[in-house]
Amino acid sequence: MTNIAVIGLGIMGLPMALNLVQAGHTVAGFNRSPERAERLAEAGGRAATSVADALAGAEVVITMVPDSPDVVALAGGDDGIIANAAPGTIWIDASSIRPDVAKQVADEARAAGLRPLDAPVSGGEQGAIDGVLSIMVGGEQSDFDAALPVLQGVGKTIVHVGPSGAGQTVKAANQLIVAVNIQALAEAILFLEAYGVDTEAALAVLGGGLAGSKVLDQKGRKMLDRDFAPGFRLALHNKDLGIVTGAAREAGIVVPLGAHVAQLVGSTVAKGDGGLDHSGLFKLTLAAAGRE
Structure with missing residues (x-):
């Protein structure tokens, strides 16, 4: 003890x-x-x-x-x-x-x-x-x-x-990967819905292949149900992506996908959705396609 x-x-x-x-x-x-x-x-x-x-x-x-x-x-x-x-x-x-x-x-x-x-x-x-x-x-x-x-x-x-600080550096990389995956999943579900595919069946088979991920497993259902009760709030992911983009700039490297998704997350927060789960990024994807 x-x-x-x-x-x-x-x-x-x-x-x-x-x-x-x-x-x-x-x-x-x-x-x-x-x-x-x-x-x-x-x-x-x-x-x-x-x-x-x-x-x-x-x-x-x-x-x-x-x-x-x-x-x-x-x-x-x-x-x-x-x-x-x-x-x-x-x-x-x-x-x-x-x-x-x-x-x-x-x-x-x-x-x-x-x-x-x-x-x-x-x-x-x-x-x-x-x-x-x-x-x-x-x-x-x-x-x-x-x-x-x-x-x-x-x-x-x-x-x-x-050493000290390394844990936070790895976490920043984690948040970069997760954010890009969430956006990719949001676009994939929008694509599937646009063609009238059985989305539950589609996600089941996608989850069993190379496209499978914990993001798909944990966030796919939330997007299908439009249930964005927070498990991890968009406002916090917005903060984390600010850490990523700032640290990348200091290191003299570019993170093009990360920077783009950071802007999308920031836009979602600016619209008043910072309290939603980060899967709520799907709302912005729907709005961009005129499918709110």
Whole structure:
């Protein structure tokens, strides 16, 4: 058993915390919306009243918040992680943020005696619920080895990919691949519907061939049903694609498909659909074809 603090109990953070409780760990959770922490308490965890309260006695802290400024804010200040975590505490940041910010925060945390890891996840809400997330981890090898038993409580594919910031770089690549796949799937379903094909049968056979993917498996049904209840919100994918395009520019490389899909996602968010699941990109594809 490990004493764990989980900060950020949203769509991803809460099921991760619940799985850690089920795995036998002692889990305290803090969230700005207290009802999420209450759900954790109902399942056997503890609802903390602040970041500092959650960190009391914690050996490991996991953060899952929306963006780079949120992580920076959590790191600093009198109520922050650096000020309140005991020396030697492993800090696993599972948020998806800019690689340069991840490295900067890790350097500050390490200087304060903490053991930081950037460990963004992939697999969406269902992957978090099922405890089968893919986790790409940046940081020191020894810290990764120490954190692995905890990570195994929430993930299935867990890989150390390099030094601090490397996990976020791999996550950015992940989001690039996912976004392009979602757009390709949206166009394929539009194409099938235009010809009156049995779309369920079509997706079944496509899923069994080279066109098959987790995106097709998880997002195809949502597009067919026009059900865009969020598993991963378009607003967050828009943020992630901003990370991709910005980092590509800094590296002096081009990502033509990624840049194009980033504009499509940005347009969908600008239309007021940022709260939809990222499969809601299908709405823009339909509108472009006059099939809203």
